[in-house]
Amino acid sequence: MSAWFFPEILLTLAGxxxxxxxxxxxxxxxxxxxxxxxLASLGILAWSLVPASRVLPTSxxxxxxxxxxxxxFKPFFLLCLVVVTAMACRYRLEADxxxxxxxxxxxxxxxxxxxxxxxxxxxxxVFVALEMVSIxxxxxxxxxxxxxxxxxxxxxxxxxxxxxxxxxxxxxxxLYAGAGTTDFSRLLLTQAGQGANPAALxxxxxxxxxxxxxxxxxxxxxxxxxxxxxxPTPVTAFLAVASKAAGFILLIxxxxxxxxxxxxxxxxxxxxxxxxxxxxxxxxTLAALPQRDLKRLLAYSGIAHAGFMILALGTAGEGGIGTxxxxxxxxxxxxxPVFLFINELENLHGSTDMRHLDGLGxxxxxxxxxxxxxxxSMAGLPPLAGxxxxxxxxxxxxxxxxxxxxVVAVIMAVAGLGIYLTPIxxxxxxxxxxxxxARRFAPFLIWVMLVAxxxxxxxGLKPQWLARVAEKSLNPLPVVESIRE
Amino acid sequence: MNFxxxxxxxxxxxxxxxxxxxxxxxxxxxxxxxxxxxxxPGFLASGMVLRSGEILFGPDPIPxxxxxxxxxxxxxxxxxxxxxxxxxxxxxxxIGAGREGVKREKEYYICLLLIGLGALGAxxxxxxxxxxSFHEVALxxxxxxxxxxxxxxxxxxxxxxxxxxxxxxMILLLxxxxxxxxxxxxxxxxxxxxxxxxxxxxxxxxxxxxxVAALLLVGFGTLVSLVPFHSWAPGGYASAPAPAAMxxxxxxxxxxxxxxxxxxxxxxxxxxKEISWLVGLLLAGNILYLGLASxxxxxxxxxxxxxxAMHMGTVFLGLISGTVLGLAGALTLMVGHGLSAALGFAVAxxxxxxxxxxxxxxxxxxxxxxxxxWFYLMIxxxxxxxxxxxxxxAGEIMIFFGSWTAHPVLVGVAAWGVVLSAVAMLRxxxxxxxxxxxxxxxxxxVTDLKGVRETWPFAVLTLALLLVGIMPLLVYxxxxxxxxxxxxx
Numbered sequence: 001m002s003a004w005f006f007p008e009i010l011l012t013l014a015g016x017x018x019x020x021x022x023x024x025x026x027x028x029x030x031x032x033x034x035x036x037x038x039l040a041s042l043g044i045l046a047w048s049l050v051p052a053s054r055v056l057p058t059s060x061x062x063x064x065x066x067x068x069x070x071x072x073f074k075p076f077f078l079l080c081l082v083v084v085t086a087m088a089c090r091y092r093l094e095a096d097x098x099x100x101x102x103x104x105x106x107x108x109x110x111x112x113x114x115x116x117x118x119x120x121x122x123x124x125x126v127f128v129a130l131e132m133v134s135i136x137x138x139x140x141x142x143x144x145x146x147x148x149x150x151x152x153x154x155x156x157x158x159x160x161x162x163x164x165x166x167x168x169x170x171x172x173x174x175l176y177a178g179a180g181t182t183d184f185s186r187l188l189l190t191q192a193g194q195g196a197n198p199a200a201l202x203x204x205x206x207x208x209x210x211x212x213x214x215x216x217x218x219x220x221x222x223x224x225x226x227x228x229x230x231x232p233t234p235v236t237a238f239l240a241v242a243s244k245a246a247g248f249i250l251l252i253x254x255x256x257x258x259x260x261x262x263x264x265x266x267x268x269x270x271x272x273x274x275x276x277x278x279x280x281x282x283x284x285t286l287a288a289l290p291q292r293d294l295k296r297l298l299a300y301s302g303i304a305h306a307g308f309m310i311l312a313l314g315t316a317g318e319g320g321i322g323t324x325x326x327x328x329x330x331x332x333x334x335x336x337p338v339f340l341f342i343n344e345l346e347n348l349h350g351s352t353d354m355r356h357l358d359g360l361g362x363x364x365x366x367x368x369x370x371x372x373x374x375x376x377s378m379a380g381l382p383p384l385a386g387x388x389x390x391x392x393x394x395x396x397x398x399x400x401x402x403x404x405x406x407v408v409a410v411i412m413a414v415a416g417l418g419i420y421l422t423p424i425x426x427x428x429x430x431x432x433x434x435x436x437x438a439r440r441f442a443p444f445l446i447w448v449m450l451v452a453x454x455x456x457x458x459x460g461l462k463p464q465w466l467a468r469v470a471e472k473s474l475n476p477l478p479v480v481e482s483i484r485e
Numbered sequence: 486m487n488f489x490x491x492x493x494x495x496x497x498x499x500x501x502x503x504x505x506x507x508x509x510x511x512x513x514x515x516x517x518x519x520x521x522x523x524x525x526p527g528f529l530a531s532g533m534v535l536r537s538g539e540i541l542f543g544p545d546p547i548p549x550x551x552x553x554x555x556x557x558x559x560x561x562x563x564x565x566x567x568x569x570x571x572x573x574x575x576x577x578x579x580i581g582a583g584r585e586g587v588k589r590e591k592e593y594y595i596c597l598l599l600i601g602l603g604a605l606g607a608x609x610x611x612x613x614x615x616x617x618s619f620h621e622v623a624l625x626x627x628x629x630x631x632x633x634x635x636x637x638x639x640x641x642x643x644x645x646x647x648x649x650x651x652x653x654x655m656i657l658l659l660x661x662x663x664x665x666x667x668x669x670x671x672x673x674x675x676x677x678x679x680x681x682x683x684x685x686x687x688x689x690x691x692x693x694x695x696x697v698a699a700l701l702l703v704g705f706g707t708l709v710s711l712v713p714f715h716s717w718a719p720g721g722y723a724s725a726p727a728p729a730a731m732x733x734x735x736x737x738x739x740x741x742x743x744x745x746x747x748x749x750x751x752x753x754x755x756x757x758k759e760i761s762w763l764v765g766l767l768l769a770g771n772i773l774y775l776g777l778a779s780x781x782x783x784x785x786x787x788x789x790x791x792x793x794a795m796h797m798g799t800v801f802l803g804l805i806s807g808t809v810l811g812l813a814g815a816l817t818l819m820v821g822h823g824l825s826a827a828l829g830f831a832v833a834x835x836x837x838x839x840x841x842x843x844x845x846x847x848x849x850x851x852x853x854x855x856x857x858x859w860f861y862l863m864i865x866x867x868x869x870x871x872x873x874x875x876x877x878x879a880g881e882i883m884i885f886f887g888s889w890t891a892h893p894v895l896v897g898v899a900a901w902g903v904v905l906s907a908v909a910m911l912r913x914x915x916x917x918x919x920x921x922x923x924x925x926x927x928x929x930x931v932t933d934l935k936g937v938r939e940t941w942p943f944a945v946l947t948l949a950l951l952l953v954g955i956m957p958l959l960v961y962x963x964x965x966x967x968x969x970x971x972x973x974x
Contacts, residue, residue, distance in 0.1 A: 362589065365507075376625065382618030391658070398662045410655045417651050418644075421628065428592070429633045429640075460618070463555065 007048045007074055008112045014040040015108030022101025030101065034089040037104040041085045045078040062183055063125040064116065072325060072473040073118040073249055076332060080242040081111040083336045087234035087343045094144065103143060107238060109136040114246050123172045123182035126250065130168070133246065134161045137239065141231040153230030160223040164213030171206030174199050184253065204265055207254060208272070214247030215306045218279040228299035233346055236295055237339035240302050245328050251313055256321045266316055273314035278408045281307025285412040288419040294342050294352045298335070301378060301419050304412065305331055311409055312393045315400035322470035323396055327389040329469055330459065334377040334386060337452035341371045341445065348439045354426050361428040364441055370449025372424050377456040379420040380413055384456045388463035488533045491526040492543035492559040492609055495569070498523045499602040503595050512594040513585050519598060520577040527573045531566050535963055555675055560611040563963030567816060568608045568743055571823045574949055575735040576601035579728035581942035582831045584838070593634060596626035600732045607740050613661055613675040613748070617654070620740050624650055627737070630729035631721060642724035649707060649717035657704025657744070660697050664752060667693045681751040691755055698756030701749040702764060708741035710794040711801065712770035719790030727834020734793045735827035739819050742800055746812070750804070751971040761805040769898045771798030776905035785843045786833050788913055792869055792906055793826045799899050802892065803884040811887025812968040813961035818880025820960050821953055825868035825877055828946040832862045839932065840925045845913055850922030855933035859918060861943040866910040868950050871903055876953035883957070
């Protein structure tokens with residue numbers, strides 16, 4: 001086993017260590033658990049960035065592989081973990097301070113699962129990794145035991161997650177029945193050159209449905225708004241960014257390049273992906289417009305973003321996959337600060353209703369500016385990071401000659417502007433708020449938000465950086481490369 | 486001295502102004518200084534362009550491995566020169582006409598500087614990616630300016646304006662994507678020099694040219710308020726605070742026309758020729774429909790909004806004329822209209838601020854109470870009618886002569902448009918000038934423009950209108966080589 005496996009091991013150890021510390025250590029150390037958690041997450045992120053930790057490409061037991069895609073996405077999940085841990089340190093646990101240690105330790109486990117998922121090259125490994133993610137997330141979503149909304153979120157996530165796992169496992173079973181293997185590259189080899197195998201088609205359909213739940217694609221999206229709204233905000237951030245990205249990695253590995261990348265299956269599934277993409281982007285955008293709760297708004301906007309990415313995947317080919325990778329990074333860099341901001345807002349006011357933004361542009365100019373820039377990046381306006389990636393989606397659709405999808409994408413990109421301009425409008429134009437002007441944001445938020453906002457501007461002006469990440473994720477091509485071994 | 490640095494300086498100075506204001510320096514003073522200082526690199530750069538007659542480039546971008554084919558290159562040739570100057574002058578006067586002590590002063594002047602910055606960046610970008618991006622940079626400040634400091638139905642106007650402009654931009658973006666992807670893989674670039682060279686040597690197939698030209702027409706046309714995509718314009722301008730209307734109607738709208746001159750005409754010439762019948766139809770709509778609508782306006786700001794959208798029709802006539810004379814006229818009218826619209830909105834803003842109304846029927850007797858304001862109002866009205874000696878006349882007459890052989894009927898329509906515009910404007914001027922003094926005008930505290938501090942923006946715009954009117958060569962002379970290359974045979 002080589003060094004690239006270390007983030008997962010370290011994450012699990014850190015999670016277990018934190019829980020033990022919470023249970024056994026004396027009070028003086030227990031109070032420092034937030035600090036330890038933050039340091040641990042930062043340390044693992046730093047480790048994953050050390051070039052020596054990434055030997056490309058190697059595989060282990062033909063279950064896991066370290067390739068460009070996993071090298072690009074492990075830091076992605078670890079960065080998520082750092083921000084989520086920071087949010088969890090600050091999150092108000094409603095007089096239940098004794099559980100802070102668990103709240104901080106739990107996110108380490110799904111992150112380990114996601115890192116495994118990024119390297120999985122076999123459906124069995126995928127399944128194990130996914131379960132590792134899901135079970136911890138059920139716990140986290142229902143973490144406010146006293147709050148009905150949080151419990152509702154936990155239950156919904158549990159039921160929907162169970163259903164999606166059911167689809168996935170059923171699909172894997174069909175696949176195994178048809179092809180006799182669950183290994184991505186062997187699937188690709190055995191299927192190549194044959195016509196479409198009905199068992200494989202059924203399997204692909206079921207697996208697509210299972211992943212559809214994860215990324216909240218229409219018609220499997222209905223859980224997202226309620227769960228996002230009810231779950232504690234750090235958990236919402238994790239679900240919205242990391243969990244969604246995991247779904248896309250699977251889509252890339254399975255439908256983009258891996259098991260089902262064959263023409264015989266692609267001809268059936270490209271139209272399905274495009275149709276799903278059109279429906280998802282339309283529903284997400286239109287449903288986000290009237291929302292007044294920021295977490296619900298972000299849930300629908302996340303659905304819309306998923307739609308854009310599915311459309312890019314629906315065009316097939318490396319261009320679409322690179323686009324999705326760059327899109328996910330741009331989405332991460334814009335939405336994590338947004339969630340951080342919302343977390344602080346909730347700390348001050350106890351809810352995430354948009355009316356708390358009233359007059360904020362004047363009271364807190366720095367964080368408001370950063371928040372505005374991040375929202376505009378999500379809207380895909382130049383010169384922010386969201387623009388080149390949306391441009392790439394449109395260019396892919398044009399190149400593939402998918403005119404109806406292109407038209408819908410353009411219209412929804414414009415309508416989507418309304419989603420993000422609404423909070424901005426509330427911050428800057430609404431009547432001066434007379435609500436609790438005395439409460440101020442913590443000073444760190446100014447710098448975090450400004451750095452995040454201007455990072456978005458930098459990436460928008462230099463889209464080459466995002467493009468290089470995309471290029472790197474495909475170099476060497478995931479799975480395909482390992483056939484040549 | 487390295488003149489290539491003047492181009493980034495043109496963008497850096499307003500940006501420094503924005504940062505200084507954000508950090509707490511006095512908003513209006515800082516914004517004014519930034520705009521005045523920006524004239525220096527403007528002079529230096531245009532001096533270089535005029536002397537060498539070639540494109541002046543900004544410093545070379547640091548070469549990166551090309552994974553995404555965009556490069557941040559700035560460049561200025563004869564065509565961008567006049568538009569850069571239009572931006573510099575209108576930005577300066579718009580900030581000069583901005584009020585001191587307006588609510589949220591900081592954000593107000595930051596937004597104004599950002600609109601100017603976006604326009605300058607768009608006119609100076611050689612790479613179409615940045616050309617497009619800079620224009621978008623100006624959209625959000627416009628949205629905030631109309632929404633926060635506007636009057637009347639400002640929320641509705643701001644949303645309508647933003648949605649229309651965004652939709653136009655996206656359609657235009659599709660046109661650009663189509664253009665890019667239609668090129669052979671090896672020749673793909675977004676650099677307009679490379680694109681025009683490649684496409685002159687190997688034109689695209691007629692089908693693709695047709696599609697791209699149509700997309701560009703609808704996209705850029707929406708930004709320029711071509712009928713039937715115009716309905717954001719009159720209301721938006723009527724609701725916008727005066728400096729925002731000046732900058733948008735004066736400068737930002739010209740981005741669409743500049744884009745047609747820069748992209749559509751040279752890169753898809755056959756497609757553009759093919760759809761020129763459609764352009765002709767729509768521009769007749771602009772001139773006749775909006776001209777008639779402007780006759781019905783009772784509010785001076787709405788009148789200006791309609792008439793500003795209406796004159797775009799005449800510019801489009803120049804663009805489909807296919808002659809150098811017509812194109813030169815279009816460019817001159819773009820500049821002239823930019824200046825006269827800016828002057829008109831500045832005067833309208835002052836009038837409504839002083840009297841509290843912009844209804845023409847409530848403004849009787851203004852000429853006696855505030856003769857200076859009325860004088861500048863006259864200049865703006867006369868310029869927009871096309872009085873000889875002012876810039877718009879030069880542009881219109883060149884367009885009429887230049888397109889007579891190709892489109893005699895449309896020239897007739899455009900001439901009829903001059904009549905309509907004259908009727909509307911003269912009625913407005915008459916209503917405000919004579920008659921008994923209305924209560925709003927007679928009210929305590931209604932004053933005229935006082936001293937150099939208040940009059941200079943108006944005087945600068947008037948002088949510029951006169952200068953271009955008497956010597957239109959200043960505008961189209963430097964651009965002539967460019968226009969000759971893109972004029973259709």
